[in-house]
Amino acid sequence: MSIILSIPSVDELSPAVDALKRWQYDGGPLHLHPGDLGWHSSRGAEATAAAIRMWLRDGEVLALGLLDGPDLVRLAVAPEWRDDEALARQFAVDLDAPGRVLDPDGATVEARGAERLTQLLLERVWERDEPWTTFHRGLSDPVKDCGLRIETIESDRAEVWVAVNWSAFRGSPFSDADRRRTVGRWLTMAGGPFYADARCLAAFDQNDDAVAVAAVWSAGPGRPGLLEPMGVHRSHRGHGYGTAITLAAAAALRDMGASSASVCVQSSNVGAVATYASAGFTPSDEVADLRRGSR
Template sequence: MTIELNVPGVDGLTEAVGVLREWQYEGAPTQLHPGDIGWFWRAGAEATAAAVRTWSRSGRILAVGLLDGPDLLRLTTAPDARQDEELARQLVADVTDPARGVLPEGRVNIEAPPNTLFPDLLGAEHGWPLDDPWTPLRRDLTAPVRTPDLRIEEVGPAQADAFAALLGAAFEGSRFTADSWHTTASGVPFADARCLLAYDDGGDAVAAVTVWSAGPGRPGILEPMGVHRDHRRRGHGEQITLAAASTLRDLGASSALVATPSSNKAAVATYESAGFERHPETRDRYRAA
């Protein structure tokens, strides 16, 4: 049967997010999560729809990709299609031909689950080498999470300005605004998300995080987590991460997941201090310019 490449449009985002929820399970490799689309939604529903690609056979979606920027495709497949050769070869054909409208010419990266046939074919037959390593980390949420020492508040419309200001102070070049928060909160994935702010004893907002559940009994993710540049090296990253894990547990998530470049040793240490355990490193495939 023919495999069809589609840009789902705004009306198709609910289905794409829905299948991504279904594909999250304990023991799954690092992969695209509905929360990744949820965080991208800050750009608006139309921009999000334009960045999503789906591959279907006989009306069933087998793969979902997110163009997380012009030169990065984050892609995953249905669990039972990881070794589907027809799908893998179609994916390779589509991502290597700029005319197909998936990736442009020049330097580009592809993130895909390491147990999937597609990236292996891409490397073996088209010479896409492995890029720098990332470290995935996981925290089991079976047991209660230690209560953070900082005051934690859930962000609603009234705190949108404070949340945006914190992200601006945590991430250089951040363009996130209060309007961005409202746009993100209007997205389909946000029904399973929470934004949190941490405050120190002086009442200053010092850290922020957004967590995304995929539904009860499934792994959730942290995206993003940041600490105010003027309040670093005081353990606030650990505290907001504990709050994130606790919130995901309250939402019914089975575990909390996060990934960071392996070169960012401070971030890895922060997550480990909050009870996260390292998993084997992953690497994107890339095509040089």
């Protein structure tokens, strides 16, 4: 049977995510994780399904991609198919053809662990992009207390979480329109098909101000969990709150049965690199996305 490129329906999301969960294991690459789909689902289930690409053979899902915008696809490949020559070549054809999967004017592929695909794309005049560092922390032992009050955010407290996350990643004034839109998206995510395996956490200082937030995503008991995103309010940086919320996130994943906690950051983000290291996360070798070069 030939390999088919497909876009799932909303009803097909659940079996696709089940497959993605099975592909997560300790010692494996930090490729596309169910939590990445969960974070994307703030756009709604229909938009999330429309952003997914599946490669199938005889009904079996061999690989999944998430279009994180029109010019970036983030991939995961079933472990037993990662070195398959036919799949790698079909990948290369589909990803290299402008407009088939990625925007004709720009294309970046996150293909961690897919070494044969990487080789084929480099042969097709693709280039290595900015390096990223993957961090892992085993969770067999208890995680030390972070020293702050940690709250698991429910729907009635969504505004607290999104306000800190906005400050951490946007930095611009948080208008009423921004608040309504981002709270609405958080509620869509929390009410969607992925959030049963997630928690959103907020850390509070001695004045009971929310100072840092994180989201954690499980792939099921005994499998690696994902920490994404993590951020500290711009008015509260420099006090170790990033380390504290990261420790709280690791503890939450342990409570959820995860075997380890993982996160990936741009290697140039020295602050984030230092934060994860201080929270007991161990870096792996750098990885780089692939960018379509000029013809």
